[in-house]
Amino acid sequence: MTEARRPWWFIGLGVLAIGLLVGLGVWQLQRLQWKTALIQRVEAGLVAPPVSAPGPDAWAQVSFDTSEYRRIEVRGRYLPADDLLVKAVTSRGSGFWVMTPFETDDGWRLFINRGFVPDDRTSVADRPRPEGEHSVTGLLRLTQPGGAFLRDNDPAANRWFSRDTVAMSQSVGLGEVAPYFVDADEQGDDLPVGGLTVVSFPNKHFGYAMTWFGLAGVFAYLLYRATIQTKRSDEV
Known part of the structure; x- marks a missing residue:
């Protein structure tokens, strides 16, 4: 009876692991959408004419997603x-x-x-x-x-x-x-030197997503092979 139950526990854990890996891949795709939108907003803002700085009435709305850079x-x-x-x-x-x-x-x-x-x-x-x-x-x-x-x-x-x-x-x-x-902004070469802000957002979320999905695929294949082998052993 123990031998008969063991494959089902194994399958359950395998399916859970695959679900977790797929979930991580989906999360990275969501992060990719957020990061892409952020980069587009920042790049557009860097070349746009300056606007008036937010005063006290608008401070509550100032956030990284809407205002940084x-x-x-x-x-x-x-x-x-x-x-x-x-x-x-x-x-x-x-x-x-x-x-x-x-x-x-x-x-x-x-x-x-x-x-x-x-x-x-x-x-x-x-x-x-x-x-x-x-x-x-x-x-x-x-x-x-x-x-x-x-x-x-x-x-x-x-x-x-x-x-x-x-x-x-x-x-x-x-x-x-x-x-x-x-x-x-930079005001010539006199000290202090302005305009040295580095604006860079690494965007590797697509690669991360493919890694998680790839691992999910590998786990699914290994689970399939293990299940097939178990069934064959039981038949023998």
Whole structure:
């Protein structure tokens, strides 16, 4: 009786494994659709004219799927609060992003990533701040809470590994700020150097889907062979 039951348990587990693999393949196809739509939106936004930065009334609708990497523009003035330097690695080497508080003409505040400075050029003189009324264009980037991989932000020590606008605002007493910052466009070769944002979305979901479907096919074939052999053994 035990020998008779064993093939059915084996078949049940095999069918479950095949179903799981097929489900993973379908999930990757869904991810492929999402990623393709995201890439198309971002590529269209990168070449589109900048739009006005979302104000407080629209902050609740700002999300990765709808707003990240959109070209925006703000007009106002840089605030006298200190710049915050965030560790960065760019095409120009290791250094820091210069995050500067900014107040718009409408009275709300946000951070501007004015650009990159290398490790040996971090003095205030190396990152002069524009004075007076100023217009900034660049890419909308969502706040990056917490820190980087295995490296937490330490506001008390003024060590930053991610551009966390809420924590940065609290550290300089800025009050409420936008849940995003602006990666400023390039403004010539002077420091800080803007326009270094890398916009790249690997899209390997189709390959992953085919891998899962292929494994499902292999499991189905092995299950079929095992079932046939079991039946033959029983007949003998």
